[in-house]
Amino acid sequence: MQNPPRTHIVGAGLIGASLGIGLAAEGWDVTIEDNDPEAQALARSIGAGGAPGDDAPELVIVAVPPSAAPAVVAAALGRYPEAVVTDVASVKAPIADAAAATGASSRYVGSHPMAGREISGGLGAQGDLFKARPWVLCPNGATAEAVALVSRVPEVLQCDVVTMEASAHDAAVARVSHAPQVAASAVAAALGILDADDVALAGQGLRDVTRIAGSLPGMWADIARMNRTHLIETLGHIIDDLEDVREADDIGEALTDLIDRGRFEVARIPGKHGGASRDWTPVTVIVPDTPGQLLRLLSHTAEVGVNVEDISIEHSPRQPVGLTTLYVLPARAADLIAALERQGWEIAAS
Numbered sequence: 186m187q188n189p190p191r192t193h194i195v196g197a198g199l200i201g202a203s204l205g206i207g208l209a210a211e212g213w214d215v216t217i218e219d220n221d222p223e224a225q226a227l228a229r230s231i232g233a234g235g236a237p238g239d240d241a242p243e244l245v246i247v248a249v250p251p252s253a254a255p256a257v258v259a260a261a262l263g264r265y266p267e268a269v270v271t272d273v274a275s276v277k278a279p280i281a282d283a284a285a286a287t288g289a290s291s292r293y294v295g296s297h298p299m300a301g302r303e304i305s306g307g308l309g310a311q312g313d314l315f316k317a318r319p320w321v322l323c324p325n326g327a328t329a330e331a332v333a334l335v336s337r338v339p340e341v342l343q344c345d346v347v348t349m350e351a352s353a354h355d356a357a358v359a360r361v362s363h364a365p366q367v368a369a370s371a372v373a374a375a376l377g378i379l380d381a382d383d384v385a386l387a388g389q390g391l392r393d394v395t396r397i398a399g400s401l402p403g404m405w406a407d408i409a410r411m412n413r414t415h416l417i418e419t420l421g422h423i424i425d426d427l428e429d430v431r432e433a434d435d436i437g438e439a440l441t442d443l444i445d446r447g448r449f450e451v452a453r454i455p456g457k458h459g460g461a462s463r464d465w466t467p468v469t470v471i472v473p474d475t476p477g478q479l480l481r482l483l484s485h486t487a488e489v490g491v492n493v494e495d496i497s498i499e500h501s502p503r504q505p506v507g508l509t510t511l512y513v514l515p516a517r518a519a520d521l522i523a524a525l526e527r528q529g530w531e532i533a534a535s
């Protein structure tokens with residue numbers, strides 16, 4: 186295997202610093218900069234890369250907000266005439282266009298790691314943020330050598346590499362990422378007329394649907410402006426479906442149709458580790474709200490040799506107990522329930 190490319194990251198926020206930490210941990214020689222001195226100092230202090238030295242980078246990764254990315258990519262192609270340049274912005278076609286306008290698109294490959302967090306900035310950075318997640322490559326006019334060089338990043342970070350044309354990527358992420366943010370925020374915003382006691386009735390369904398409603402608007406406003414056409418088309422389909430339910434003579438029939446279509450499509454969303462969605466059996470346990478109970482539950486589960494494929498915790502603010510759901514292989518659910526009941530756990534009806 187060739188030596189890792191000398192890599193320079195422009196933009197030391199959540200994604201840039203996470204990449205820096207992850208690549209440095211794999212032994213890559215990484216430098217990082219940010220036009221905000223505090224963000225730059227923080228990233229360097231947490232091991233996301235050093236200050237640039239005399240040697241020019243072989244690979245430049247641009248991790249700045251989407252609206253800044255076209256100009257910063259174009260500037261990087263000019264500033265480092267020997268380097269291959271990639272960027273991680275959530276919308277790809279406008280950046281491919283900016284790279285093409287420089288005449289150096291043979292050295293530009295778009296990237297989009299499909300992983301992130303609701304917070305921004307280097308303080309939330311995690312070196313393994315991208316592990317087992319899709320990483321989209323949009324080669325556009327790049328040479329095979331440039332694509333091979335950029336591919337080394339998702340390969341070493343153990344991502345699932347997917348190659349797409351930039352506009353096809355933008356159309357797809359409008360549906361799998363951008364419209365879901367709009368919908369989550371709209372559902373959360375509809376809580377506005379409720380008082381706090383009514384909001385406290387919330388169950389796991391509301392929590393699941395609104396997880397990303399805590400995102401800050403800056404990046405999403407950028408994304409919406411840059412992917413406006415695809416986002417508007419997607420919102421149009423969602424609004425049409427909602428209107429069909431609202432306007433129907435038989436709202437139950439209209440909702441049945443929508444839920445049936447949703448059930449079919451949700452089964453196509455890949456599950457853990459990017460594989461096909463798994464048919465796990467939920468085992469819901471009533472857990473007292475005292476320190477150490479979750480640890481006890483998990484160690485009793487481990488004692489019967491049952492692997493927990495996923496876990497969710499539902500906590501009701503006024504209750505001394507919470508509901509913890511362990512998702513396990515269907516063939517092991519009965520053993521687990523029997524073992525937990527022997528240990529005195531109360532299993533909730535499913």
Ligand SMILES: NC(=O)C1=CN([C@@H]2O[C@H](COP(=O)(O)OP(=O)(O)OC[C@H]3O[C@@H](n4cnc5c(N)ncnc54)[C@H](O)[C@@H]3O)[C@@H](O)[C@H]2O)C=CC1
Nearest residue numbers: 196198199200220221224249250251274275301302305306
């Ligand atoms: N946050 C997320 O969940 C994900 C974000 N992305 C993409 O990654 C990119 C970065 O996002 P985050 O790291 O979340 O943002 P962030 O806000 O945490 O960090 C962006 C950093 O870029 C710096 N910056 C802005 N203009 C600059 C310039 N001209 N030169 C140097 N530094 C500059 C800012 O000071 C800031 O530190 C965005 O394009 C976003 O679309 C991709 C996948 C997930």
Ligand SMILES: O=C(O)C(=O)Cc1ccc(O)cc1
Nearest residue numbers: 275298299300301302303362
């Ligand atoms: O939190 C989530 O579920 C995400 O999907 C995060 C995310 C946000 C923006 C992107 O461009 C890619 C991924």
